[in-house]
Amino acid sequence: MPTDPEAVSIDEIFSMITWPNFVSQFFNGLASGALLALISSGLTIIYGTLGVLSLAHGAMFMLGGYAGYVAFQATGSFIVAVTGGTLCLVAVGSIIEFIIIRRFYNRPPEDQLLVTFGIGIVIVELVRAVFGSLSFTVPPPAWASGTTPMGFLIYPTYRLVVTGIAAAALAVLYLVLYRTRIGMIVRAGIEDSTTVRMLGINVDRVFMLVFGIGAMAAGFAGIVNAPVVSLTPDMGDAILVQTFVVVVIGGVGSFPGAILGGLIAGEILSLTSMVDPAYSEVMLFVVMTLVLLLRPQGLLGLPSRD
Protein backbone atom coordinates (compact mmCIF):
# COMPACT_ATOMS: atom_id res chain seq x y z
CA MET A 1 0.00 0.00 0.00
CA PRO A 2 1.72 3.21 -1.12
CA THR A 3 1.70 5.94 1.50
CA ASP A 4 0.30 9.35 0.71
CA PRO A 5 3.40 11.44 -0.08
CA GLU A 6 1.72 14.60 1.21
CA ALA A 7 0.57 13.14 4.50
CA VAL A 8 2.41 14.84 7.34
CA SER A 9 3.20 12.79 10.41
CA ILE A 10 3.00 14.25 13.91
CA ASP A 11 6.78 13.95 14.26
CA GLU A 12 7.21 15.93 11.10
CA ILE A 13 4.92 18.69 12.31
CA PHE A 14 6.83 19.15 15.54
CA SER A 15 10.21 18.78 13.85
CA MET A 16 9.99 22.38 12.58
CA ILE A 17 8.81 23.91 15.86
CA THR A 18 12.08 24.76 17.52
CA TRP A 19 13.03 27.96 19.31
CA PRO A 20 15.39 29.20 16.60
CA ASN A 21 12.81 28.51 13.93
CA PHE A 22 10.04 30.13 15.97
CA VAL A 23 12.08 33.29 16.50
CA SER A 24 13.02 33.31 12.79
CA GLN A 25 9.43 32.91 11.72
CA PHE A 26 8.17 35.50 14.18
CA PHE A 27 10.66 38.02 12.87
CA ASN A 28 9.84 37.12 9.28
CA GLY A 29 6.15 37.59 10.05
CA LEU A 30 6.78 41.15 11.18
CA ALA A 31 9.00 41.88 8.18
CA SER A 32 6.57 40.58 5.57
CA GLY A 33 3.65 42.01 7.54
CA ALA A 34 5.09 45.53 7.33
CA LEU A 35 4.96 45.37 3.55
CA LEU A 36 1.41 43.98 3.58
CA ALA A 37 0.46 46.81 5.94
CA LEU A 38 1.82 49.40 3.53
CA ILE A 39 -0.10 48.00 0.56
CA SER A 40 -3.25 47.61 2.64
CA SER A 41 -3.03 51.16 3.96
CA GLY A 42 -3.52 52.40 0.38
CA LEU A 43 -6.61 50.24 -0.02
CA THR A 44 -8.04 51.39 3.27
CA ILE A 45 -7.32 55.11 2.68
CA ILE A 46 -9.17 54.92 -0.64
CA TYR A 47 -12.10 53.05 0.89
CA GLY A 48 -12.27 55.24 3.99
CA THR A 49 -12.28 58.47 2.01
CA LEU A 50 -14.04 57.61 -1.21
CA GLY A 51 -16.15 54.64 -0.16
CA VAL A 52 -14.80 52.70 -3.13
CA LEU A 53 -13.26 49.29 -2.57
CA SER A 54 -10.64 49.28 -5.31
CA LEU A 55 -10.13 45.84 -6.82
CA ALA A 56 -7.50 47.45 -9.06
CA HIS A 57 -5.22 47.74 -6.03
CA GLY A 58 -3.26 44.58 -6.86
CA ALA A 59 -2.70 45.91 -10.37
CA MET A 60 -1.32 49.15 -8.87
CA PHE A 61 1.14 47.08 -6.83
CA MET A 62 2.24 45.27 -9.98
CA LEU A 63 2.36 48.48 -12.06
CA GLY A 64 4.59 50.09 -9.43
CA GLY A 65 7.04 47.21 -9.83
CA TYR A 66 7.10 47.54 -13.61
CA ALA A 67 7.37 51.35 -13.49
CA GLY A 68 10.33 50.94 -11.17
CA TYR A 69 11.80 48.31 -13.51
CA VAL A 70 11.56 50.64 -16.52
CA ALA A 71 13.09 53.53 -14.57
CA PHE A 72 15.86 51.23 -13.34
CA GLN A 73 16.61 49.96 -16.86
CA ALA A 74 16.78 53.53 -18.13
CA THR A 75 19.02 54.96 -15.42
CA GLY A 76 20.58 52.08 -13.48
CA SER A 77 19.78 53.95 -10.29
CA PHE A 78 17.65 52.38 -7.60
CA ILE A 79 16.75 55.74 -6.08
CA VAL A 80 15.53 57.03 -9.45
CA ALA A 81 13.56 53.79 -9.91
CA VAL A 82 11.77 54.26 -6.60
CA THR A 83 11.13 57.99 -7.06
CA GLY A 84 10.12 57.71 -10.71
CA GLY A 85 7.89 54.71 -10.12
CA THR A 86 6.21 56.36 -7.15
CA LEU A 87 5.44 59.59 -9.03
CA CYS A 88 4.22 57.54 -11.98
CA LEU A 89 1.73 55.73 -9.75
CA VAL A 90 0.42 58.97 -8.19
CA ALA A 91 -0.20 60.18 -11.74
CA VAL A 92 -1.82 56.91 -12.88
CA GLY A 93 -4.04 56.79 -9.79
CA SER A 94 -5.10 60.42 -10.17
CA ILE A 95 -5.86 60.01 -13.86
CA ILE A 96 -7.93 56.88 -13.25
CA GLU A 97 -9.90 58.73 -10.56
CA PHE A 98 -10.41 61.75 -12.83
CA ILE A 99 -11.55 59.78 -15.85
CA ILE A 100 -13.44 56.86 -14.32
CA ILE A 101 -13.76 56.51 -10.55
CA ARG A 102 -15.42 59.88 -9.81
CA ARG A 103 -18.33 58.91 -12.02
CA PHE A 104 -18.99 55.98 -9.72
CA TYR A 105 -19.17 57.63 -6.27
CA ASN A 106 -22.95 57.80 -6.40
CA ARG A 107 -23.47 54.41 -7.97
CA PRO A 108 -24.09 51.13 -6.14
CA PRO A 109 -21.09 49.29 -4.64
CA GLU A 110 -21.47 46.46 -7.18
CA ASP A 111 -20.78 48.94 -10.00
CA GLN A 112 -17.73 50.25 -8.15
CA LEU A 113 -16.40 46.74 -7.61
CA LEU A 114 -16.96 45.82 -11.24
CA VAL A 115 -15.36 48.95 -12.67
CA THR A 116 -12.25 48.69 -10.46
CA PHE A 117 -12.03 44.96 -11.21
CA GLY A 118 -12.19 45.84 -14.91
CA ILE A 119 -9.52 48.53 -14.56
CA GLY A 120 -7.30 45.94 -12.86
CA ILE A 121 -7.74 43.47 -15.73
CA VAL A 122 -7.03 46.13 -18.36
CA ILE A 123 -3.83 47.25 -16.60
CA VAL A 124 -2.59 43.67 -16.14
CA GLU A 125 -3.24 42.79 -19.79
CA LEU A 126 -1.66 46.03 -21.04
CA VAL A 127 1.47 45.22 -19.07
CA ARG A 128 1.40 41.66 -20.44
CA ALA A 129 1.03 43.00 -23.99
CA VAL A 130 4.03 45.31 -23.58
CA PHE A 131 6.37 43.19 -21.44
CA GLY A 132 5.23 39.61 -22.06
CA SER A 133 4.59 36.96 -19.42
CA LEU A 134 8.17 36.04 -18.55
CA SER A 135 9.34 37.53 -15.28
CA PHE A 136 11.77 40.40 -14.80
CA THR A 137 14.10 41.03 -11.92
CA VAL A 138 15.32 44.27 -10.42
CA PRO A 139 18.58 43.75 -8.51
CA PRO A 140 18.74 45.24 -5.02
CA PRO A 141 21.13 48.19 -4.62
CA ALA A 142 24.69 46.96 -4.10
CA TRP A 143 24.84 48.19 -0.50
CA ALA A 144 21.81 46.10 0.41
CA SER A 145 22.52 42.83 -1.39
CA GLY A 146 23.64 39.64 0.35
CA THR A 147 22.59 38.33 3.71
CA THR A 148 22.86 39.63 7.25
CA PRO A 149 23.65 37.17 10.04
CA MET A 150 21.38 37.98 12.97
CA GLY A 151 22.46 35.38 15.47
CA PHE A 152 19.39 33.19 15.38
CA LEU A 153 18.89 33.50 11.64
CA ILE A 154 20.44 34.61 8.38
CA TYR A 155 18.21 37.17 6.75
CA PRO A 156 18.48 38.81 3.31
CA THR A 157 19.83 42.32 3.89
CA TYR A 158 17.50 43.87 1.38
CA ARG A 159 14.44 42.46 3.17
CA LEU A 160 15.57 44.27 6.31
CA VAL A 161 15.82 47.46 4.26
CA VAL A 162 12.32 46.89 2.82
CA THR A 163 10.93 46.47 6.32
CA GLY A 164 12.52 49.75 7.38
CA ILE A 165 11.29 51.53 4.25
CA ALA A 166 7.76 50.19 4.74
CA ALA A 167 7.71 51.32 8.37
CA ALA A 168 9.02 54.77 7.41
CA ALA A 169 6.47 55.11 4.59
CA LEU A 170 3.66 54.18 6.97
CA ALA A 171 4.90 56.81 9.44
CA VAL A 172 4.90 59.45 6.68
CA LEU A 173 1.40 58.45 5.60
CA TYR A 174 0.24 58.69 9.20
CA LEU A 175 1.72 62.18 9.58
CA VAL A 176 0.13 63.33 6.33
CA LEU A 177 -3.28 61.99 7.32
CA TYR A 178 -3.32 63.10 10.94
CA ARG A 179 -0.99 66.09 11.18
CA THR A 180 -1.45 68.13 8.01
CA ARG A 181 -4.16 70.37 6.61
CA ILE A 182 -4.68 68.13 3.60
CA GLY A 183 -5.06 65.16 5.91
CA MET A 184 -7.63 67.05 7.93
CA ILE A 185 -9.60 67.83 4.77
CA VAL A 186 -9.42 64.17 3.74
CA ARG A 187 -10.70 63.03 7.11
CA ALA A 188 -13.39 65.71 7.09
CA GLY A 189 -14.32 64.63 3.56
CA ILE A 190 -14.81 61.09 4.84
CA GLU A 191 -17.27 62.34 7.48
CA ASP A 192 -19.24 64.89 5.48
CA SER A 193 -18.16 65.89 1.98
CA THR A 194 -21.12 68.28 1.51
CA THR A 195 -20.12 70.51 4.43
CA VAL A 196 -16.48 70.44 3.33
CA ARG A 197 -17.59 71.58 -0.12
CA MET A 198 -19.70 74.36 1.42
CA LEU A 199 -16.60 75.61 3.23
CA GLY A 200 -15.13 76.37 -0.17
CA ILE A 201 -12.80 73.41 -0.39
CA ASN A 202 -12.40 71.65 -3.71
CA VAL A 203 -13.32 68.14 -2.62
CA ASP A 204 -13.02 66.77 -6.12
CA ARG A 205 -9.35 67.66 -6.22
CA VAL A 206 -8.77 66.21 -2.77
CA PHE A 207 -10.48 62.98 -3.75
CA MET A 208 -8.37 62.74 -6.88
CA LEU A 209 -5.27 63.15 -4.73
CA VAL A 210 -6.52 60.52 -2.28
CA PHE A 211 -6.92 57.94 -5.02
CA GLY A 212 -3.47 58.91 -6.28
CA ILE A 213 -1.96 58.48 -2.80
CA GLY A 214 -3.73 55.16 -2.30
CA ALA A 215 -2.40 53.89 -5.63
CA MET A 216 1.00 55.28 -4.72
CA ALA A 217 1.12 53.29 -1.47
CA ALA A 218 0.60 50.07 -3.44
CA GLY A 219 2.90 51.15 -6.26
CA PHE A 220 5.65 52.24 -3.89
CA ALA A 221 5.42 48.88 -2.13
CA GLY A 222 5.57 47.23 -5.57
CA ILE A 223 8.84 48.99 -6.42
CA VAL A 224 10.66 48.50 -3.14
CA ASN A 225 9.52 44.86 -3.15
CA ALA A 226 10.62 44.29 -6.76
CA PRO A 227 14.13 43.01 -5.86
CA VAL A 228 12.55 40.52 -3.44
CA VAL A 229 10.20 38.96 -5.98
CA SER A 230 10.35 38.75 -9.74
CA LEU A 231 7.89 40.83 -11.69
CA THR A 232 5.06 39.15 -13.58
CA PRO A 233 1.88 40.81 -14.88
CA ASP A 234 -0.36 38.80 -12.52
CA MET A 235 1.74 39.24 -9.38
CA GLY A 236 -0.88 41.61 -7.93
CA ASP A 237 -3.61 38.95 -7.79
CA ALA A 238 -2.28 37.11 -4.75
CA ILE A 239 -1.40 40.41 -3.05
CA LEU A 240 -4.89 41.83 -3.65
CA VAL A 241 -6.46 38.87 -1.88
CA GLN A 242 -4.06 39.19 1.05
CA THR A 243 -4.56 42.96 1.42
CA PHE A 244 -8.29 42.35 1.37
CA VAL A 245 -7.92 39.98 4.28
CA VAL A 246 -5.65 42.45 6.07
CA VAL A 247 -8.19 45.25 5.71
CA VAL A 248 -11.06 43.07 6.89
CA ILE A 249 -9.10 41.89 9.92
CA GLY A 250 -7.87 45.38 10.80
CA GLY A 251 -11.12 47.19 10.13
CA VAL A 252 -12.26 48.49 6.75
CA GLY A 253 -11.30 52.13 6.33
CA SER A 254 -9.11 52.25 9.44
CA PHE A 255 -5.50 53.30 8.84
CA PRO A 256 -4.13 51.90 12.16
CA GLY A 257 -6.26 48.80 11.44
CA ALA A 258 -4.42 48.24 8.16
CA ILE A 259 -1.10 48.29 10.03
CA LEU A 260 -2.27 45.94 12.77
CA GLY A 261 -3.98 43.69 10.20
CA GLY A 262 -0.83 43.59 8.07
CA LEU A 263 1.36 42.51 10.97
CA ILE A 264 -1.19 39.90 12.06
CA ALA A 265 -1.44 38.52 8.53
CA GLY A 266 2.35 38.34 8.28
CA GLU A 267 2.50 36.40 11.54
CA ILE A 268 -0.29 34.04 10.51
CA LEU A 269 1.48 33.19 7.24
CA SER A 270 4.85 32.71 8.93
CA LEU A 271 3.85 30.88 12.10
CA THR A 272 1.40 28.54 10.36
CA SER A 273 4.08 27.56 7.88
CA MET A 274 6.08 26.22 10.80
CA VAL A 275 3.34 23.70 11.54
CA ASP A 276 2.24 22.95 7.99
CA PRO A 277 3.07 25.29 5.11
CA ALA A 278 0.18 24.01 3.00
CA TYR A 279 -2.25 25.61 5.44
CA SER A 280 -0.55 29.01 5.83
CA GLU A 281 -2.85 30.83 3.42
CA VAL A 282 -5.90 28.86 4.50
CA MET A 283 -5.26 30.03 8.06
CA LEU A 284 -5.43 33.64 6.87
CA PHE A 285 -9.03 33.08 5.80
CA VAL A 286 -9.88 31.16 8.96
CA VAL A 287 -8.80 34.15 11.05
CA MET A 288 -10.65 36.53 8.75
CA THR A 289 -13.82 34.47 9.15
CA LEU A 290 -13.44 34.49 12.91
CA VAL A 291 -13.00 38.27 12.94
CA LEU A 292 -16.08 38.70 10.74
CA LEU A 293 -18.11 36.51 13.08
CA LEU A 294 -16.94 37.98 16.37
CA ARG A 295 -16.18 41.59 15.44
CA PRO A 296 -17.65 42.37 12.01
CA GLN A 297 -16.23 45.90 11.88
CA GLY A 298 -12.68 44.54 12.22
CA LEU A 299 -10.26 44.85 15.13
CA LEU A 300 -9.81 48.63 14.95
CA GLY A 301 -12.77 49.51 12.75
CA LEU A 302 -15.66 51.61 13.96
CA PRO A 303 -19.20 50.31 13.60
CA SER A 304 -20.68 51.39 10.28
CA ARG A 305 -21.60 55.10 10.08
CA ASP A 306 -24.72 54.74 7.99
Add this chain to the structure above:
Amino acid sequence: MEDYLRKNADWTTATNQVTPLGAADYSSYLLNVGNSGADVLINVNWGHDAVLSIQQANQFGILAKQKLVIPFEVPFLGREVGPELTKGVYAATDFSWTLEDRFPLAKMFVEAFQTKYNYRPQWGAENAYMQFALWADAVERAGTFYPPAVIKAYEAGNHNDSLVGDVYFRAADHQLVRPVIIMRGKEPGDMKNPEDFWEVLEVVPGERLMQAPDAFGCNLGPYT
Protein backbone atom coordinates in the same frame (compact mmCIF):
# COMPACT_ATOMS: atom_id res chain seq x y z
CA MET B 1 11.46 8.37 -5.29
CA GLU B 2 11.89 8.90 -1.57
CA ASP B 3 11.75 5.12 -0.97
CA TYR B 4 14.27 4.50 -3.72
CA LEU B 5 16.68 7.10 -2.38
CA ARG B 6 16.29 5.87 1.18
CA LYS B 7 17.13 2.32 0.15
CA ASN B 8 19.93 3.12 -2.27
CA ALA B 9 21.50 6.35 -1.08
CA ASP B 10 20.95 6.48 2.68
CA TRP B 11 18.53 9.35 2.15
CA THR B 12 16.55 11.05 4.89
CA THR B 13 14.03 13.81 4.25
CA ALA B 14 14.73 16.70 6.63
CA THR B 15 11.50 18.56 5.91
CA ASN B 16 8.77 18.48 3.29
CA GLN B 17 7.47 21.97 2.57
CA VAL B 18 4.20 21.73 0.65
CA THR B 19 3.62 25.38 -0.21
CA PRO B 20 0.42 27.07 -1.43
CA LEU B 21 0.15 27.39 -5.22
CA GLY B 22 1.01 30.84 -6.51
CA ALA B 23 2.46 32.00 -3.18
CA ALA B 24 3.45 35.67 -3.27
CA ASP B 25 6.38 35.08 -0.94
CA TYR B 26 8.39 31.99 0.05
CA SER B 27 10.23 33.52 3.00
CA SER B 28 8.55 31.54 5.77
CA TYR B 29 8.85 28.22 3.90
CA LEU B 30 12.47 28.97 3.09
CA LEU B 31 13.23 29.70 6.73
CA ASN B 32 11.96 26.20 7.51
CA VAL B 33 14.16 24.85 4.71
CA GLY B 34 17.17 26.83 5.92
CA ASN B 35 16.67 25.73 9.53
CA SER B 36 16.14 22.06 8.59
CA GLY B 37 19.84 21.30 8.25
CA ALA B 38 19.32 19.62 4.87
CA ASP B 39 22.18 19.21 2.38
CA VAL B 40 20.03 19.06 -0.74
CA LEU B 41 17.02 21.14 -1.77
CA ILE B 42 14.71 19.34 -4.21
CA ASN B 43 12.43 21.98 -5.67
CA VAL B 44 9.33 20.62 -7.40
CA ASN B 45 7.57 23.98 -7.68
CA TRP B 46 6.08 24.79 -11.04
CA GLY B 47 5.85 27.86 -13.29
CA HIS B 48 6.51 31.19 -11.63
CA ASP B 49 6.42 29.41 -8.25
CA ALA B 50 9.64 27.65 -9.31
CA VAL B 51 11.27 30.88 -10.45
CA LEU B 52 10.34 32.83 -7.32
CA SER B 53 11.21 30.07 -4.85
CA ILE B 54 14.66 29.55 -6.43
CA GLN B 55 15.39 33.29 -6.48
CA GLN B 56 14.30 33.72 -2.88
CA ALA B 57 16.21 30.61 -1.76
CA ASN B 58 19.26 32.38 -3.11
CA GLN B 59 18.37 35.61 -1.27
CA PHE B 60 18.18 33.66 1.98
CA GLY B 61 21.63 32.23 1.37
CA ILE B 62 20.23 28.70 1.14
CA LEU B 63 21.66 27.85 -2.27
CA ALA B 64 25.15 28.44 -0.86
CA LYS B 65 24.55 25.77 1.80
CA GLN B 66 22.21 23.34 0.05
CA LYS B 67 22.59 21.79 -3.38
CA LEU B 68 19.59 22.62 -5.56
CA VAL B 69 18.04 19.83 -7.66
CA ILE B 70 15.19 20.39 -10.12
CA PRO B 71 13.30 17.14 -10.89
CA PHE B 72 11.37 18.76 -13.73
CA GLU B 73 12.61 21.90 -15.35
CA VAL B 74 10.13 24.71 -16.06
CA PRO B 75 10.37 26.20 -19.57
CA PHE B 76 12.48 29.38 -19.66
CA LEU B 77 13.80 28.72 -16.14
CA GLY B 78 17.37 29.56 -17.13
CA ARG B 79 16.35 32.83 -18.71
CA GLU B 80 14.23 33.85 -15.71
CA VAL B 81 16.52 32.99 -12.80
CA GLY B 82 19.80 33.50 -14.68
CA PRO B 83 22.85 31.25 -15.11
CA GLU B 84 24.35 32.25 -11.76
CA LEU B 85 21.57 30.28 -10.08
CA THR B 86 21.33 27.37 -12.54
CA LYS B 87 25.06 26.68 -12.81
CA GLY B 88 25.95 23.25 -11.45
CA VAL B 89 22.27 22.44 -10.82
CA TYR B 90 21.03 19.02 -11.94
CA ALA B 91 17.68 19.08 -13.70
CA ALA B 92 15.45 16.69 -15.62
CA THR B 93 13.52 17.88 -18.64
CA ASP B 94 11.68 16.76 -21.78
CA PHE B 95 13.77 18.64 -24.29
CA SER B 96 16.74 20.93 -24.67
CA TRP B 97 17.66 22.66 -27.92
CA THR B 98 21.22 21.30 -27.62
CA LEU B 99 19.78 17.86 -28.47
CA GLU B 100 20.09 19.06 -32.08
CA ASP B 101 23.59 17.56 -31.91
CA ARG B 102 22.15 14.10 -31.22
CA PHE B 103 18.89 13.88 -33.15
CA PRO B 104 18.45 15.01 -36.78
CA LEU B 105 14.74 15.71 -36.23
CA ALA B 106 15.60 17.93 -33.26
CA LYS B 107 18.04 19.87 -35.41
CA MET B 108 15.38 20.42 -38.06
CA PHE B 109 12.84 21.49 -35.43
CA VAL B 110 15.17 23.89 -33.59
CA GLU B 111 16.24 25.55 -36.84
CA ALA B 112 12.68 25.96 -38.15
CA PHE B 113 11.42 27.20 -34.78
CA GLN B 114 14.21 29.70 -34.37
CA THR B 115 13.72 31.07 -37.87
CA LYS B 116 10.05 31.64 -37.16
CA TYR B 117 10.09 32.87 -33.54
CA ASN B 118 13.61 34.22 -33.12
CA TYR B 119 14.41 32.15 -30.04
CA ARG B 120 15.20 28.50 -29.42
CA PRO B 121 12.34 26.12 -28.51
CA GLN B 122 11.79 24.97 -24.93
CA TRP B 123 10.19 21.65 -24.14
CA GLY B 124 6.68 23.10 -24.18
CA ALA B 125 7.04 23.69 -27.93
CA GLU B 126 8.65 20.28 -28.41
CA ASN B 127 5.76 18.57 -26.57
CA ALA B 128 3.15 20.41 -28.60
CA TYR B 129 4.84 19.65 -31.89
CA MET B 130 5.52 15.99 -31.10
CA GLN B 131 2.03 15.30 -29.72
CA PHE B 132 0.48 16.78 -32.82
CA ALA B 133 2.73 14.74 -35.08
CA LEU B 134 1.94 11.53 -33.14
CA TRP B 135 -1.77 12.28 -33.35
CA ALA B 136 -1.50 12.86 -37.10
CA ASP B 137 0.31 9.54 -37.41
CA ALA B 138 -2.41 7.74 -35.42
CA VAL B 139 -5.16 9.32 -37.54
CA GLU B 140 -3.37 8.32 -40.69
CA ARG B 141 -2.99 4.73 -39.54
CA ALA B 142 -6.63 4.62 -38.41
CA GLY B 143 -7.75 6.11 -41.71
CA THR B 144 -10.41 8.13 -39.86
CA PHE B 145 -10.88 10.90 -37.28
CA TYR B 146 -13.34 8.74 -35.33
CA PRO B 147 -11.89 8.88 -31.77
CA PRO B 148 -12.25 5.16 -30.77
CA ALA B 149 -10.46 4.16 -33.97
CA VAL B 150 -7.73 6.73 -33.35
CA ILE B 151 -7.35 5.50 -29.76
CA LYS B 152 -6.90 1.94 -31.02
CA ALA B 153 -4.28 3.19 -33.48
CA TYR B 154 -2.40 4.73 -30.55
CA GLU B 155 -2.77 1.53 -28.54
CA ALA B 156 -1.13 -0.51 -31.32
CA GLY B 157 2.13 0.71 -29.76
CA ASN B 158 3.76 1.89 -32.97
CA HIS B 159 7.28 3.14 -32.43
CA ASN B 160 7.93 6.60 -33.84
CA ASP B 161 11.10 8.53 -34.35
CA SER B 162 10.74 11.85 -32.51
CA LEU B 163 12.73 14.94 -31.57
CA VAL B 164 14.20 12.93 -28.68
CA GLY B 165 14.54 9.52 -30.36
CA ASP B 166 12.24 6.52 -30.23
CA VAL B 167 8.84 6.93 -28.51
CA TYR B 168 5.60 4.90 -28.30
CA PHE B 169 2.29 4.94 -26.45
CA ARG B 170 1.67 2.23 -23.87
CA ALA B 171 -1.74 0.57 -24.36
CA ALA B 172 -2.36 -0.22 -20.68
CA ASP B 173 -2.58 3.40 -19.48
CA HIS B 174 -2.08 5.53 -22.63
CA GLN B 175 1.17 6.97 -21.31
CA LEU B 176 3.86 7.99 -23.77
CA VAL B 177 7.06 6.07 -23.20
CA ARG B 178 9.78 8.57 -24.06
CA PRO B 179 13.32 9.44 -22.97
CA VAL B 180 13.94 11.88 -20.14
CA ILE B 181 16.78 14.35 -20.52
CA ILE B 182 19.15 14.83 -17.59
CA MET B 183 21.16 18.03 -17.68
CA ARG B 184 23.38 20.26 -15.59
CA GLY B 185 23.49 24.05 -15.51
CA LYS B 186 26.49 25.54 -17.32
CA GLU B 187 28.88 28.08 -15.86
CA PRO B 188 28.02 31.52 -17.29
CA GLY B 189 31.46 31.60 -18.95
CA ASP B 190 30.81 28.32 -20.80
CA MET B 191 27.58 29.48 -22.43
CA LYS B 192 27.95 29.61 -26.22
CA ASN B 193 24.87 31.81 -26.71
CA PRO B 194 22.36 33.60 -24.41
CA GLU B 195 20.10 30.52 -24.36
CA ASP B 196 22.83 27.97 -23.67
CA PHE B 197 22.01 27.36 -20.00
CA TRP B 198 22.18 23.57 -19.84
CA GLU B 199 24.58 20.81 -20.74
CA VAL B 200 22.83 17.54 -21.58
CA LEU B 201 24.43 14.74 -19.54
CA GLU B 202 22.26 11.81 -20.44
CA VAL B 203 19.25 10.86 -22.52
CA VAL B 204 17.64 8.17 -20.35
CA PRO B 205 15.40 5.69 -22.21
CA GLY B 206 11.80 5.81 -21.00
CA GLU B 207 11.12 2.09 -20.27
CA ARG B 208 12.95 1.92 -16.94
CA LEU B 209 11.48 5.19 -15.75
CA MET B 210 7.83 4.29 -16.11
CA GLN B 211 5.62 3.42 -13.16
CA ALA B 212 3.75 0.12 -13.50
CA PRO B 213 0.51 0.84 -15.40
CA ASP B 214 -1.59 0.01 -12.33
CA ALA B 215 0.53 2.10 -9.90
CA PHE B 216 -2.06 4.86 -9.71
CA GLY B 217 -5.15 2.68 -10.13
CA CYS B 218 -5.59 3.69 -13.76
CA ASN B 219 -8.95 2.63 -15.24
CA LEU B 220 -9.40 3.64 -18.86
CA GLY B 221 -13.07 2.75 -19.19
CA PRO B 222 -14.92 1.90 -22.42
CA TYR B 223 -14.06 3.43 -25.82
CA THR B 224 -17.38 5.19 -26.24
